[in-house]
Amino acid sequence: MEAAIASASTSRAAPRRIVFGSLNGLRFILAIWIAWFHVGHMFDDAGMGSIALLRMGAARVDIFFVLSGFVLTHVYWNRSKVSFSYVDFLVARLARIYPLYLFALALVACYIFAGSLVGKSPENPYPLSDLIASLFFLQSFGVTETNAWNFPAWAVSAEIGGYLLFPVFLAIANLLKRMPWVMLAVGIFSIIAAELFSRHYFNLPLNTAVTDWGALRGAIMIFCGVCARVAYSGFTRGREGAIIATMFGILIAGASAINEWGLPLIGLGASFMIMGLARLDHMHEPTGLSHPVMQRLGDYSYAVFLLHAPIYTLTVEILSMAGITFHPTLLTSFLMVVMVTIIAVPVTNVVEKPARKYIRRGWENLRHQQLRHAGL
Template identity: 25%
Template sequence: MQTTVQADERFYMLDLLRGFAAIAVVLYHGDRLVPAGYFAVDLFFILSGFVLAHAYRGRLRSREEIVSFLVKRAIRLYPVMFLGALVGLAINGGSLKTLLLIPETNGILYPANLPLWSLLFEAIASVAFGLFHLFGKPMLAAFFLVGLAIFAFGVLKAGTADLGFFSGAFGAGLGRTAFGFSAGIVIYYLCRGRHPISPYLAVWCCLTIVAVTLLQPGSPLVELLVVTVVLPLAIFVLAHLQPASNGLAVWLGNLSYPLYAIHHPIIKLAEDSAVAVVATCIALVLVSAAIYRWYDVPVRQWLEKRWAETA
């Protein structure tokens, strides 16, 4: 591994982490083969804040630039979200308003495809990201602290950090998202110094993340500690490093979003058998790679071209 990264480079270790986190979620939903795989969602929120801070640092100085950013975020998120909603509706049925990411107001937010809840919160976080640039650091600090407080209260009340997918925990889900997303932004700016970090420390971080996902849920204080301390520290360390070969990291990072968006309705069909779950997970990984290459990228390129023509 390399222990320094240039500011304009891609964070390949975080791509690798995103890919493995998506697989962990699939195995979690597939008969709980990864018992605490829902922590991967917190990784996604932190990584989103980190990556957006890296991609848009110094670029959102006006309302017009913020509007353009929000349109580009919609283009980034919606095509795959739409496909995930279609898959869910085809298998489980449900309301067509799911195609517009409109949640149910009673019970599970998206019965057709449960993980869509986090995409709703991701969209809300994108709007908040624009506000950070309008109002500056006090807004970021408010999101971080208020989000942490709301999330901590929700975890201690519910006894779990797996919150946000049903209407009764909507507020806790917002807190979970606000904390993770703003923590990712903070971590990015803390990483700007690029102080060398031992690869051995990165290995321990990877092992810690694996151990965390294999924990048997049960202690709200431990879960809160994992989300608010362990995962942010691990991302901080891994962001300083690059793998010697980045091909696998790019491949896994690219397919992670399609995999997350489509997997739940499909993996639930196989959840009574561990062998079937693993086989289905492998198939979903391959299908998601194809979706990224032949659906996600072309559709986004077409939409971005149309937006550029009308802007």
């Protein structure tokens, strides 16, 4: 899941790196917010899990989707001098998301296997068929019985829905590139249409779609991010305008999350927040999120997102074996998030980055052409 260092390079031109530092910092904030929310959600849903500020973390994944669509469009949009290769795009995305995704699934499988060795069965079922489906990113396409195998990873599966439709999204972007604000309106109305479709055919509010076609949710919010990037090309306001757009976006997205006003307003708020932050970065205005420390933490956000649930489960089990009962509080849950962030550092550097480079290098050697890199 994902977003914000964007760079483009090909074998026919010298690499040119375009950085949206604030978006990378935002990515980390979203990841730890989700991770913090899940402590209460997993171990004290009626207590700490009901705190409104933390429950807003459930909506942060939708901002992730918008962020992903924005940055991917920034990298792959056809205004680039290099034509879009869908196969190269998919290989680059798989190189980015699959190694750590597979590592997290293996961690859950090891937990189940270790428990069976000592005669301890998990409280929830872990169907083998769901594991196989998860290996192919299918858990958000309505084909699994449960969401047990690393449940936050449904969002990665949902992103696949956006990847499958990404060429269509880019075609629409090219069609409406001279009408950037119309494009943003199309994005918001598309969310409304998807919401109506989900309620009519699945009897399900779109913001609650996870295993029941969460892929639709992911795809439409990624499309909103695509639309936001097109709108950004027409967003030429100065510093004050960028700050107003950012604050307006935060207000709309935050109020929508707290009051459960639905995905259209979250998409609108996320779009303005991201456009505002990107414009501030373009003008080299400091935002706090663009600080070097936040940049480094942003690099670890994907590992934080994918690993926090398995690590929480393992930690609570180990504490239980030692005769210690875990009581979720603001302090203990914060310490859990800190622990996950610390673990994410070596996992990112030892597992994620080397595997990504290996896959990309192998494909580049085969194609004799460099892949563009989105850093999501």
